């Protein structure tokens with residue numbers, strides 16, 4: 391675990407910085423809730439999304455470290471980048487690039503989301519998946535297709 395922490399030390403972000411950016415986890419800064427818990431937005435050097443682990447949502451410690459290990463190795467324009475993490479004072483928080491256009495599912499339900507935009511979303515998702523499927527240039531293949 392010590393060697394692991396050393397490898398990812400450069401991604402560590404202090405809790406105090408996150409508290410300042412989220413006005414101490416003010417509900418007004420919440421932009422969503424997922425399998426990990428609440429997601430907040432806030433400004434560090436740019437706008438970011440903070441996923442704050444809440445054990446009652448089911449995902450736990452091992453998922454937290456797995457996400458850091460896997461996502462920090464992948465950079466692609468069709469994938470949201472993991473920018474950092476915080477493991478301090480009993481808090482576990484993942485920090486991601488902020489997706490300013492919001493969730494794709496919201497766009498897909500919208501009647502103003504045109505077919506050409508839907509097609510582009512499909513292509514972009516496929517390109518992102520293909521990158522994760524390809525083990526060339528990355529350390530490990532994340533996805534395998536099953537037919």
Ligand SMILES: Nc1ncnc2c1ncn2[C@@H]1O[C@H](COP(=O)(O)OP(=O)(O)OP(=O)(O)O)[C@@H](O)[C@H]1O
Nearest residue numbers: 421422423424425426429439470486487488489493
């Ligand atoms: N990087 C981000 N930028 C902007 N909004 C985000 C970001 N990440 C999450 N969100 C918002 O928070 C919501 C919950 O996200 P989250 O990824 O935790 O949900 P999820 O799809 O259940 O994933 P998981 O179960 O893997 O945690 C999303 O639907 C989205 O609205």
